[in-house]
Amino acid sequence: MSTEKTMHIVQRGLGKRYRQEKIFKLMGLSAILFSLAFLVFLFSSIFLNGYKAFYQTAVSIDIFFDPAVLEVKDPASANYNGLIKESLRNAFPEVKKRKQKKNLYGLVSTSASFHLRDMVLADPGLVGQTKTIWLLADDDVDMLMKSYIDRDLPQADRRMNDLEISWVDKLIAEGRVTSRFNIGFFTNGDSREPESAGIMGAAMGSMYMLAITLALAFPIGIGAAIYLEEFAVKNRLTDIIEVNINNLAAVPSIVFGLLGLAVFLNFFELPRSAPLVGGLVLFLMTLPTIIITGRVALQSVPPSIREAALGIGASKMQAVFHHVLPLAMPGMLTGTIIGMARALGESAPLLMIGMVAFIVDIPTGITDPATALPVQIYLWADSPERAFVERTSAAIMVLLTFLILMNGTAVYLRSKFERRW
Amino acid sequence: MLQTLSSTTPPVIESGNQTKTRARVSRDDRNTAGHPFVDKPRMSCRDVNVYYGDKKAINSVSIDIAENEVLAMIGPSGCGKSTFLRCLNRMNDTIAICRVDGTIKLDDQDIYDKKIDVVPLRAQVGMVFQKPNPFPKSIYENVAYGPRIHGLADAKTELDAIVERSLIKAGLWDEVKDRLDQPGTGLSGGQQQRLCIARAIAVGPEVILMDEPCSALDPIATATIEELISELKLQYTIVIVTHNMQQAARVSQRTAYFHLGDLLEVGQTDKLFTRPSHQLTEDYITGRFG
Structure with missing residues (x-):
């Protein structure tokens, strides 16, 4: 085949190649625009429904x-x-x-x-x-x-x-x-009267629950990830554990609620509707996510760092805690915060442990009856009064604000602690 | 002959001297030719076998490493020279499926003995890796880390002195003395590798293992490291794995040739490169394969 002929064939195919590339780019762009449009639609409908709830007639x-x-x-x-x-x-x-x-x-x-x-x-x-x-x-x-x-x-x-x-x-x-301005919406507990119903009770309930979830899930999850990734021998048992952790992460959240009902309420007889039990259930739900993201973060630390530390006589523990963990921390924090954000938005398991009750008082401790923000939204969405419609949207806005803040923190932490090597 | 091992004169390959001596050992022979043993070894290895799972990576290797010598290990890729090197400070322990048998002694102490702790062993037998791997911390912290975890310095001034001495020995002090607080990862490749050498010598090792220390560096940085090795051998025993035969010839007193898990020949570097006794060694150094 002469050079001229090769060039000819290449030229003929070029148009098709560029066309394919163009089509692919267009498809990608339209996919992004499509999802953006939905997001804008979602946010604007929530906002338009809800913004009036921040003002109240007197x-x-x-x-x-x-x-x-x-x-x-x-x-x-x-x-x-x-x-x-x-x-x-x-x-x-x-x-x-x-x-x-x-x-x-x-x-x-x-x-x-x-x-x-x-x-x-x-x-x-x-x-x-x-x-x-x-x-x-x-x-x-x-x-x-x-x-x-x-x-x-x-x-x-x-x-x-x-x-x-x-x-x-x-x-x-x-x-x-x-x-x-509707101050009561932010300072009151729930009420049968829409004009005096507020989200403080639900927000406090969510906060107590998340505090318990974080206090348990972060140390236990990170510890489990470090042990499994850095110390555990790789054998059949650890393989089974790994598969089961992955399976647990995929278990529908309501199943964790049933588990909480059977174990924490019926067996340990912990108080019903309490943030303590909610936090424990959400901890079980979040734990696999934190372990998995923690292990991925550890895996992404180059082995040369471990070798460098071991090579000058650091013990395994020192190599992990002085060098590997600091490098893996941004990824672990991101995983934890995203797990927490998921826990904050979870309502199904809380229905199972009685956190769906109508509770007027603002909880002052982890054993007081309480509800959570997503459950409050669910309760208000279920109420017939027209005024609860805008309160539902307003509560969704508050919940979304928390979620965006948490995800923003995750992004900030990742970029702040990320170290290049 | 063995007494001259510690001499510092670099071996020279004289091309005019290459009168084709007929290889005395045939290609099929897997025993070690040459002189693997010395009189007063720093480290001595006998019948070392290494397995990765079921696969045998090192096959009955016996060799001595003399005090204050540079021993080069050469051979084609996958021949087990890096694996063997990593046995010498038990870095292979980190690989779960890796199993080592035979005896490796450091100063008459079996390093694979159950009573031996790998932490002090690795302080005695330091290691420099193929790719420069400074910690993502400051230059100072990189060097100070080892002495700190081993408790070698009681006061800050003492630690400063160790850092300075190590950086001077690694030939890096003049380049970095004004920016010790800057990240070690910001140095050039050759400087990073010298930083890793400084880090290794900061804990006061007796033996330094180098696993292809120049393979990621340009020729100028390589020359600097090679000069450094020639200086370091006055104080330390050095074992270096290299793919570069000129490098082996330039820096080492003795050379070991590995082939598919077997140690085929050990000899004085100038002799091994000019008059190899094993046919496969000759094939390799003359470029017939590898």
Whole structure:
């Protein structure tokens, strides 16, 4: 074959080669754009649904702190609800019918009486005075203000009737309605009333659980990885252990929940719904992931570093802890944080150990009943009130913020501690 | 003849002297030709066999290593010279499937004895590897690590002195004395290898094993290392594995030729390169295979 002919054949094939390359590049680019589009869609739908939950409607009412009601033996158990009702009746003297009065009382959140109680307990001097006080509005009023209740619908098809809407309009006209930052969403526990429901309880529950998971999974996982990778003899037994660790990592998380139910609750009789048990279950779930990523990180340390240390008479332990482990640490930390992020987002195993309960109190320890952020989202998503829809999205935003922060930390740690050799 | 082993004059291959002496040992003979033994050996190996699983990598090797000599080990790839070298400070222990039998003695102490601890052994028999492998730490830390873990220095000044002395001996002091706190991995390849040599001599070894120390280096860095080896042999016993026959001829007093797990010939370097007694040795050094 002459050189000319070879060149000719090569030239003929070139077009096809470049075309294939171009098609491949386009396919890769479109795959990325496609997934980005989904991500944007997901985030924007969550954000649009949820951002209004960070603002909450309040109404101002002139409250007369009636000494006849408040001067009782125990001011904490006085009839504060009665005060609010009295004030509302005074604000709308035209309302006379029993049913309409009931609707009128519904304009203000039932949690408002606790707000008044706290005020009086903090400052007993209020008794006998009349004050204009901003009270949390009921979730229906809040929904009306956020235009989730359509005024054009026939009266029977909406949550608020014409009369109630006219009261709200009157309050608006008097400048007695405002929208303010929803601090309660971040400081309250769960509630049946959407306007006073918050994520603090769930966040604390998640935090206690993650603390237990991290405290157990990190040392045990890293220790197991080091032992298996650097010290254990390679034989049939360690092969079986390795296969089983890989299998455990693939076990559906709800199975770990069943295990927790059988072992921690039924056998060891640990408290139900407690972050302690949740943390133990998530620890079992995360452990295989941490062991596997830890071993990969150790494997990626070049053997020449081990040889160098051993060659000048370091013991195996010294070689591992002085030289191999520092180099493997960034990878191990990344694996641990990603495992933790997975544990934070896990809800299925927690359902099995009773962390799905409705819990109002904010947990103050690892044995208090608690729930977790993803379970809280699940509970709110299940609630019928319109106001819980935006709270669900808002809670998802909070959870995603935590996850992004954790993954960001993983990236930061990796780049900070990464050493080249 | 053996008394001249420690002489420092480099062996010379005189091309004019290569009157084809007929090989006395035929290609099929697997016994060791030449003179593997010396009078007062630093290390002595007898009937050493090494197995990787079922595969026999070293077949009944017996050889002595004299004090303050440079022993070069040459042979084609896969002939077992590196494996044998790694037996001398029990680096093969790190390979799970590797098994060694026979006796290897350092100063009349069997290093494979159950009572022997590998940690002090490796402090006595240091090693320099094929690829420069400084720790990803500062130059100072690289050299100070060995003395520190063995507790050789009580005070910081003492440690500083050891580091300086080791770097001077490795011929690296002038180049790095102003930047001891910079990472050892930032040095050039030849400097890194000298840093590894400094690291090895910092713990005060008696024998230094070198596994193809120049194979990753350019000719200038190689020449520097070879000069260094010639100086180091005044103080240390050196065993060097090399693929480069000119290098073996330049730096060593004795040369051992390995072939497929067998030690075929040991002799004084100048004699082995000019008048090899084994036919396979002659084939290898004349480039007929390898």
